[in-house]
Every structure is written in C-alpha cells, then in structure tokens.
Amino acid sequence: MDRLDAMDLFTRIVEARSFTKVASDLGLPRSTLTDAIKRLEARLGVSLLHRTTRVVRPTLDGEAYYRRCLSILSEVEDAEAAFSGAQPKGRLRVHVHGILARHFLLPSLPDFVARYPELEIEIGEGDRLVDLVREGVDCVLRVGVPADSDLIIRKLASLEEVTCASPAYLDRFGTPETLDALEGHQMVGFKSTATGAVLPLEFVINGQVKAVSLPAPVTVSGADTLAHCGRLGLGLIQKPRYSAAEDLASGRLVEVLRDTPPPASPVSILYPRARHLSARVRAFVDWADSALRQDTGAQA
Structure with a gap:
C-alpha cells in the first residue's frame, strides 16, 4: 500500500x-x-x-x-481531473458569511448541485478567521476588506450600505440631516470578530471616508442582533441595503443621511495559492460570482 x-x-x-x-x-x-x-x-x-x-x-x-x-488527496484528484477533462468531484469545503449566503447563494444552490453531481459540498458558517490549510477548507466567502494574507483574493461584488434607525429612536433623538447633527446621537456598537474593536460608523464625503464614533449603550457581535437592536430603537446602525430592504419597506427602520452613505462593502472569495488550479474551487468561485452578479442588490 x-x-x-x-x-x-x-x-x-x-x-x-x-x-x-x-x-x-x-x-x-x-x-x-x-x-x-x-x-x-x-x-x-x-x-x-x-x-x-x-x-x-x-x-x-x-x-x-x-x-x-x-x-493532498484533493490536489491529486484535481491534477488528474485537469488532464482528463473530468467533472469536478470529491468534497468541497467552503466557509461563508451566513446572511450573505442565505440571500445570494442558497437560492441557486440546487442548480450548482445539479450541475456538479459528483461534488460533496460542506458549508461552514460564521465570520471567524479560518486557517484554510490547517482546517482543510477550500475557500471562504467574506464581506469587507480582507486583511493582508498569502491567500488569493477574488473580489466578486460590492454591497451598498445604509445608515438607519427605528422611528421610535428618531422620535426621541431627532432625524440627523448632516454629520454635524450626529452630536447627541448614539449607535449600536458592532464588535469586529477580527480585532475585537467596536467599529465606528463610516460615511463617504466627496469620495473620502469619514469615521464617526458615537456612544454605544449596547454592543453586539452578530449581524442579526445588530439589526434587532436597531429595530428596538437602541441606536443608529449601518448594514447592507439588501438585508435592510424588508425593514425599510415595512417602516421598522428608516434610512437617514442619504447624501453621505457608508462606503460599499466588497464581497470576496479567498483561497490558498495551492488551490489555484483546483477544479472544485474554480467551479464554486465562478458559480458564486455569477449568483452575486445576477442579483440586483450586488453591484459587480
């Protein structure tokens, strides 16, 4: 043997x-x-x-x-498949941002599975830093600016962001029309899983990004909890427009400071350089790229 x-x-x-x-x-x-x-x-x-x-x-x-x-076994399979012209097969391990995946990727996942019936797809979910090589993960889908690394980074799309708050919050604190009017306001703090720091609110003014930190009586580390705290009137929040669309349409949240929006958030796939020619990773990346581009909420 x-x-x-x-x-x-x-x-x-x-x-x-x-x-x-x-x-x-x-x-x-x-x-x-x-x-x-x-x-x-x-x-x-x-x-x-x-x-x-x-x-x-x-x-x-x-x-x-x-x-x-x-x-190692995956690389051998991919090398043989590249020369034989065979369909990608074997286990594909991906790690995704859950909310993003449920909105953009999962609706068309049955098509991907049908197209590549010999793939076994394992989807991990979360925002934590993943050691792709040690954990055997083929690629990760992330929102935001990736940290410097030895990974290959392929940007797929940019997600428009909004600043919003509940009607009850705006009744209490007033609706800010300019950034100067944010004095006396508060935000729901969002803690970065990468650094542990509370992220400031960010606004684009004449092409430049300005960071504004406000008092945060409540700090969270999950996107769902951030949105829920916003609906409860605990402070201003910033989130992707696609995930705020239902709340904005129903009136549970109200968009503010439209003239100085937050910077768009890039969506990227990261994978090890050793997987650059992987047929499985290539198939997934191309499909994820297409899925994001076809949705009107993602500006490629």
Whole structure:
C-alpha cells in the first residue's frame, strides 16, 4: 500500500469513526486496515488514532494530519481531473458569511448541485478567521476588506450600505440631516470578530471616508442582533441595503443621511495559492460570482 492509499484509508477511518465499517465498505479484512495504520504511525512517529471498543477518533496529531491528507488527496484528484477533462468531484469545503449566503447563494444552490453531481459540498458558517490549510477548507466567502494574507483574493461584488434607525429612536433623538447633527446621537456598537474593536460608523464625503464614533449603550457581535437592536430603537446602525430592504419597506427602520452613505462593502472569495488550479474551487468561485452578479442588490 503506497502513501496516498494509506492517506486515503486514514481519512476514511477518521470520517467513519470505525475500522470495521471502512473494512466492510472496501471489502478488505479489518486486519489490513489495522496494519496499514500501524505502519503509518510508525513512519510518522506519532499516534494518530484513539481506539476504544466503541469508537475510533483522531488524536490532536491525527486531526492535523487528517486535514493535511485531505488537502493532498484533493490536489491529486484535481491534477488528474485537469488532464482528463473530468467533472469536478470529491468534497468541497467552503466557509461563508451566513446572511450573505442565505440571500445570494442558497437560492441557486440546487442548480450548482445539479450541475456538479459528483461534488460533496460542506458549508461552514460564521465570520471567524479560518486557517484554510490547517482546517482543510477550500475557500471562504467574506464581506469587507480582507486583511493582508498569502491567500488569493477574488473580489466578486460590492454591497451598498445604509445608515438607519427605528422611528421610535428618531422620535426621541431627532432625524440627523448632516454629520454635524450626529452630536447627541448614539449607535449600536458592532464588535469586529477580527480585532475585537467596536467599529465606528463610516460615511463617504466627496469620495473620502469619514469615521464617526458615537456612544454605544449596547454592543453586539452578530449581524442579526445588530439589526434587532436597531429595530428596538437602541441606536443608529449601518448594514447592507439588501438585508435592510424588508425593514425599510415595512417602516421598522428608516434610512437617514442619504447624501453621505457608508462606503460599499466588497464581497470576496479567498483561497490558498495551492488551490489555484483546483477544479472544485474554480467551479464554486465562478458559480458564486455569477449568483452575486445576477442579483440586483450586488453591484459587480
């Protein structure tokens, strides 16, 4: 059994949490799998698996090795597919901004699945920083200006942002017509998951961005909670127009300071340089690009 076969066997055992199930699936004696993993552990000089009578699970070293194996096996598959002209296949792990994905991507996800039936798509959700290589993630979809990194960054679209507040808040504090009128106002604080800092409100004036920090009696770290606090009258908020559209149409929120809007937020896909020629990543990036461009809320 060569190294790639051993890696493939190891990943199957980790995912099935069982030697017996994998042996049955592959039609091999269980002893063959046990011997292969023992040789693999001996070659690496570490223990990869915790074995009990009920379950098999990876050690910390095993978890890290599992992620690297996924990356290597994926690259081999992609290299072969590139020369054979085969359809992308295998597991595609993506990490997305949840609200953005539900609005722009998920409605057309059935079409993507139908177009690439041999792909197995695993979608993680959140705004946390993801170590793509270590965690075995193929690409991430993010809103905002990406931090400097060694990743390839492909900008897909820009999302128009709005400043808004509830009618109850504006009745209490007044409707600001200019930035100077923001004195005496307050905002719902939004904490950056990347830096932990509370982000200021931002406004574009003559092509320049001006940051304004206001008192924030409440600070949150989730976009849904930010919107809910805005509807409750706890302060001014800024959010993408597409996600505020329903609240603006119903009157639960009112747009203010239209003449000095927030800067648009870029939407980007990031992926490791080693995945640049991945057929799976290329298929997903092209589809996500198309999905965003087709929606009138995303200005490509």
